[in-house]
Amino acid sequence: MTEPVLTVTSLVKRFGPVVAVDEVSFELMPGACLGIVGESGSGKTTIARVLAGLERPTSGTVTLAGEVVRDHSRRARRWRARQLQMIFQDPYGSFDPRQSIARSIAEPLRLHRPGARERHRARVEELLDQVGLDARAGAALPRELSGGQRQRAAIARALAIEPRVLVLDEAVAALDVSIQAQILTLLDDLRRGTGIAYVFVSHDLAVVRHVTDTAIVMRHGRVVERGETGRILRSPQHPYTRLLLDSIPAPGWDLDRVARDRRALDPHPAHGESSCSTSTT
């Protein structure tokens, strides 16, 4: 029996009166891919940031590779970094603008995989190759690359640490649709090749269908539906999931029905639009 590589138990995160994440639990098996979907403001990014150690949970636990993540000592942070890495939505801001992509990728290598300089250089080339970038892109500054290239570089930098879990927060949302498909294909190949597990955060159901096996649907910080991604999309159980599906522009798209669903779900649309309710209803 295999152990989950990541377990989240009753995670709560409050920002003052705002409950951004409310009693969320899930687990992730090695090499699996879990989708977290929901509208903007539903708490997806907050979960991702808690996982990456950028926010402390108000309560609840995160268990990585069988160990409960607790303190924020330097050693603990390095250990956590070796288990879990994160890709941010904005590929423009993810790099020090002053140094070349290759240098940025070499930095985590030096921290986590000490070794000879030549070994590192060879490994950087290997990583660049793995994500479909050439040596020219490696020598370039971040601003000289396209958004898609930068996101590939960010993936290479995360892979340098060889984490067991990669959290991707809207990793393709800022990219053109055709580039999105390329990056998603790359992620799929990488997962097959390395056995890394993904937590794939997205508001885009089409994208989630592409890459994830299982998914949780979030609303106002809570999980309203969970299960196999295909099943959720084929026969959604929760009215909110149905609303999300109906909200995708498609042939025969019925705006009136979307509005009706929304009213049925939330009697005060002005409140329910994007903000998290302060007290759970």
Add this chain to the structure above:
Amino acid sequence: MTLTIPALRAATAGRRRRRPLGVTLAVAFLALATVTAVLAPVLAPHPPDATSLLNSLAPPGTEGHPLGTDSTGRDVLSRIMYGARLSLLAPLGVVLLSGLLGTAVGLLAARAGGWADAVLSRGMDIVFAFPSLLLAMLVVAVFGPGLTAPICALAVGYTPFVGRVVRSMAIQEGARPYMECYRVMGFGEWSVALRHLLPNMLPVLLAQSALAFGYALVDLAALSYLGLGVRPPDADWGSMIAEARSAILQGEPWSGLLPGLAVILTVVSVNVLGEHLGGAVSGKQRAGT
């Protein structure tokens, strides 16, 4: 060759962009002043304290004394060359000390945030509002004349000058997403500050230091002029001006005007250089966005 075309283009463009004439002159003058100061024992035609009462107040152009002599017959050129040592070294000390202090306080304030930031920032405001020269004079009143005390006092006085810039840049730069990327990768906060924050602020720090150098030089010269700085037989440009007071009243201003000119040229050069460095930074930022 792994040089990319864009990188190559950027490099050549950087090299081809002409440096303004004023900046070239400023760098040349500062280089000359530095060399003169370092090599004063070799280059100076006379010992700085060799008096010759028979040959006092000789005008510039006198044989053996290209810049003339002062009221006790000492060679003005030699004294300016020797005086450059203290006149340049002391402000450099102020700049280095205030640079270190300011960087530390600025980073600390930016990193701590909250009430600690408020305390440090208001503290810097108070020091900033307090005239540095007055602070230095108070310190001299307590510790007696000499250069060490005023250098330390001025360094404290100029700390906000650097600290405020470092703080605001650290907050601005620290909010950039790449900083969080380093945290997620497991890097320590201070190592990120040293390896990424400071290098990105370095041009601004240099520009700021150049300006502080000019101010410190003038302040220290003023202290020496008031007799609160260097003690004879040591000399800097400020004390040379002070010693020329009576000669100036006698209508022989050279021995005071020339060290004064040295002060002015140095300060102007340093300011021109500082402004150029600061301008280059904002230009680069514009190109980057």
